[in-house]
Amino acid sequence: MDSSEQLQPIPTTFCPNLKTDSKENIKAVIFDIYGTLLISSSGDIDQVSLNKDNMRTAMEAGGFDLSGCKEETYSFLLDQLQVQVKKQHKELKTKGHPYPDVDIFEVWKNMFEATESEGLLKLSGSESWEDTIMVFELLSNRVYPMPGMKEVLLAIKKMGIPMGIVSNAQFYTPIIMNYFLTGEFSTNQHIDFFEEDLSVYSFKELRAKPDTALFNKFIPALKSKYNIEPSETIFVGNDMLKDVYTATKAGLRTVLFAGDERSLRLREDDERVKGMFPDFIINDLKQLLKIIG
Template structure:
């Protein structure tokens, strides 16, 4: 869909609070003794390229104040809303997500992701039905959702993100993405990489044919189906086998497990305590180890070299 913003989203992004990673106790493992050259690098975004205040896109901190600010940005007339509308909408957010997840599971998506616009439309329709608000038709869902996200899950580039991506690109390494994400994720990434606001959905530095986002597929990691188009593009466009590519992520299940079972090498990014997910109690990752461990993105270039 075409993203038409009504408010100055760049103003919100310009006020982004700087975040610093919280160091972990993990030591890097950069040893490359297989003798096989890494020819492509595929990245996760949240917790890997972006510091996330909540640690994960799925664990945003929800508040009525953030909902109110988002609705104001979207052009809602809050004076005509009933008390309690923000609390109701927050409850509906979880309910509408659960409804979509159940529908998608019935369609054969074992790890579903939602159409966020359908979720928010359902939220506001339910609020209208309860006579908690009345829409004029001029409100903007895209603005409301975007502002709510950047207030609820504050993000900031991981140290060295832009420099590392630029260094890899200069080496001629194809760069890709497989991320649990929504429409606002590419916009936020482009802002941090270029300093400009653009609604385009392809991200600077990355091959759009090597970029897969959960919201477009309505599937989320650890669904290995997200890696199928990546493997096809690597082979057909670059003549690179999956085993010659490496996936970089912060989650042993969603990233290491999924990429390993898709045939890629893996790098566990252990550079931020907030987002490091070892999943030690999950049977699927027991006995599984990443090929490499890094605690700073700059170490990537050493592995590639």
């Protein structure tokens, strides 16, 4: 992770709408991660670069024996990665998950077993799935903190305002976030600064935004434990459908983060967001502090 390349956001033409002249009553802040708190080189966790060199490097990091591997091994693995994701999505949809997210360990296990069945790879059983998957992700979709991320989170924390997360993510997302927040590597699945009962990750629920079930999961704790209504809560995200539309449906107020051209998703062709506007627009995370006041 020390070799993670520093990224800078690509500015957009959006002007902020902070409504700072009105008296706001914001008691909790919930964040998206990719494209909002983290700059993503692809703009989104779902849009990784499928590259044979990245697969080879990741497998080396995971302790795979690559002595018998040919170019077709890596090509087959990358094909299987997509096949297994689609297969798991289909299975989850039949179980009532309209926007499924995968169990990434099952995906990788199945794709490697399929590759071994083809005689293209020999597994020893001692390989590290965690290391392999994480290195592949970091190489395929480079990430870096959005400018002001830690500063803003610290400032909100000092205000005593509870913070949570609703994000399309995988097991490595909390690991990456904690590294950028603390400078230390830990496998802890809880991210510093955020309330655990206000944080929901797609990989744990096998559901992804824009499924409102992710928001409905933390709202009971928001009300009962923190005595905060959804209408007193803002959700900060970069996607008009996955973030603004879904959070609005769940009764939250919304902040569209328009600070990076890579990740800004207006979804103008989607009927669900036509005529919909976020409560606020920011192009710099520090502007959140003006909204909260």
